[in-house]
Amino acid sequence: MSGDGDTAAITQAVPTGWRARVQVRPRLARVRVSAIAILQITVAAAGAWAFAHYVTGHAAPLLAATVTISSLGLVRDARPRRVLETVVGMLVGILVAEGFVLVVGPGWWQLALALGVTLVVARFLSPYPPFAIMAGVQACIVMSLPATQPFARLADGIVGGIAALVVTALIPRNPRREEARDGHAVFAAADSSARAIVQGLRRGDALRAGRGLDKARAIAPRIDEWRASLDSGLAVAGFSPWLRPQRAELQRHHAVLQAMDFATRNLRVVARRAVYLCEDGQRRPVPADILAELMRASELVGESLDDISLQVPAREALRAVAVRLDPARLLPDGSLGEQNLITALRPLAVDLLTATGMPPAEARALLPRV
Structure with a gap:
C-alpha cells in the first residue's frame, strides 16, 4: 500500500449499474444547501x-x-x-x-x-x-x-x-455556512499543494514537486469563490437585522481571505523554485521540513475560521518557524538555489502570520535580517 498522503486507496468499491447513474447523496446535498x-x-x-x-x-x-x-x-x-x-x-x-x-x-x-x-x-x-x-x-x-x-x-x-x-x-440565507465551506476549501487546496511540494523536496522528485505547482495554480478559482461568497455574506448581513451580529466575524474572515490570497501566490513561487531544484534528483529535507511546519500551522489558521481561539496557537506556531528563516543559518553549506528557496518561504510565513490577525509590519519584524 502506498504511503503517499494524497494517493487514493487502490482497492475500493466502484458503483455499477443504476447506482453509477443515480447517486442520491449529492442530490440530497443540493437540496439541503x-x-x-x-x-x-x-x-x-x-x-x-x-x-x-x-x-x-x-x-x-x-x-x-x-x-x-x-x-x-x-x-x-x-x-x-x-x-x-x-x-x-x-x-x-x-x-x-x-x-x-x-x-x-x-x-x-x-x-x-x-x-x-x-x-x-x-x-x-x-x-x-x-x-x-x-x-x-x-x-x-x-x-x-x-x-x-x-x-x-x-x-x-x-x-x-x-x-x-x-x-x-x-428570511436571509445563512452567509456563514457557504463562505466557511469556501474558506476551508482554500486551506485544503493549499495543504494538498504543499504536501506534494514537501514530498518532491524530500525525494528529489521533480514530477511530484510539479504536481504541487499544478495544485497551487488551481487554488486561484477557489479564492475567487470564497471572495464572492464573503462579499455576498457581508452585504446580506448588513441588510438583514437578524444577521447583523455576524458582520464582525465575516469581516475577520475577509482579512484571512486577503492574507491567504497573498499566501497562495507565494506558495506558487515556492513551488516553482522547488521544481527547479528537484531537477537534479537531490533530496532536500531542510526546506521540506520548514514548509511542512508552516503548513501544519496553516491548518490551525484554517480551523480558526470556526474557532477564533485557535488564532493564538496558530500565530505562535508560525512565529516559531518565522524567527528561524535565515537561509545562511539553516543551510550554511547549501547552494544558492536552496537558500533562495528558504528566502521564498519568508513572505509565505509573513502572509500566514497576517492571517492570524498579526499586523504585517509586526510579522515582517519577526524575520531574521539577511
Missing part, C-alpha cells in the same frame, strides 16, 4: 401573488410571482444589491412592454419591436448582462398576456420586487 433559498422563493412568491390578488384586486397576478422567483433565484450571490438590480431590470422590461401594448397593441411584430427596444434600453442602463435578459423576458411575457388595465402588470412587478427584498431581509 438550497433549503433557505427554496423557503425564501416560496414565501415571497406566494405572498406577492396573494397581495396582488386580494389587496390590489388583480385576477391573475402572474408577474408578481415571476418577478419574485427570478429576482431571488438559487444562485450563490444573493446580495440585496444584486436582487435589486434584477428587479429593476424586470421592471424596465414590463414598463417598456406596457407602453407598447398601450400604443400599438399586441402582435408578433409589436413583440419584436418591444423586445428590441427593451434590450437596447436595458443595455444602456446596466453593464450587467442578466439585467437585459431579465428585462427582455418580462417584456415578452407582457406582450403575450392579454391586457387588463393599463400598467396593472407593472404594479404586479413592483409588488414582486418588494416581496423579494423583504424576504432577503427577514
Whole structure:
C-alpha cells in the first residue's frame, strides 16, 4: 500500500449499474444547501401573488410571482444589491412592454419591436448582462398576456420586487455556512499543494514537486469563490437585522481571505523554485521540513475560521518557524538555489502570520535580517 498522503486507496468499491447513474447523496446535498433559498422563493412568491390578488384586486397576478422567483433565484450571490438590480431590470422590461401594448397593441411584430427596444434600453442602463435578459423576458411575457388595465402588470412587478427584498431581509440565507465551506476549501487546496511540494523536496522528485505547482495554480478559482461568497455574506448581513451580529466575524474572515490570497501566490513561487531544484534528483529535507511546519500551522489558521481561539496557537506556531528563516543559518553549506528557496518561504510565513490577525509590519519584524 502506498504511503503517499494524497494517493487514493487502490482497492475500493466502484458503483455499477443504476447506482453509477443515480447517486442520491449529492442530490440530497443540493437540496439541503438550497433549503433557505427554496423557503425564501416560496414565501415571497406566494405572498406577492396573494397581495396582488386580494389587496390590489388583480385576477391573475402572474408577474408578481415571476418577478419574485427570478429576482431571488438559487444562485450563490444573493446580495440585496444584486436582487435589486434584477428587479429593476424586470421592471424596465414590463414598463417598456406596457407602453407598447398601450400604443400599438399586441402582435408578433409589436413583440419584436418591444423586445428590441427593451434590450437596447436595458443595455444602456446596466453593464450587467442578466439585467437585459431579465428585462427582455418580462417584456415578452407582457406582450403575450392579454391586457387588463393599463400598467396593472407593472404594479404586479413592483409588488414582486418588494416581496423579494423583504424576504432577503427577514428570511436571509445563512452567509456563514457557504463562505466557511469556501474558506476551508482554500486551506485544503493549499495543504494538498504543499504536501506534494514537501514530498518532491524530500525525494528529489521533480514530477511530484510539479504536481504541487499544478495544485497551487488551481487554488486561484477557489479564492475567487470564497471572495464572492464573503462579499455576498457581508452585504446580506448588513441588510438583514437578524444577521447583523455576524458582520464582525465575516469581516475577520475577509482579512484571512486577503492574507491567504497573498499566501497562495507565494506558495506558487515556492513551488516553482522547488521544481527547479528537484531537477537534479537531490533530496532536500531542510526546506521540506520548514514548509511542512508552516503548513501544519496553516491548518490551525484554517480551523480558526470556526474557532477564533485557535488564532493564538496558530500565530505562535508560525512565529516559531518565522524567527528561524535565515537561509545562511539553516543551510550554511547549501547552494544558492536552496537558500533562495528558504528566502521564498519568508513572505509565505509573513502572509500566514497576517492571517492570524498579526499586523504585517509586526510579522515582517519577526524575520531574521539577511
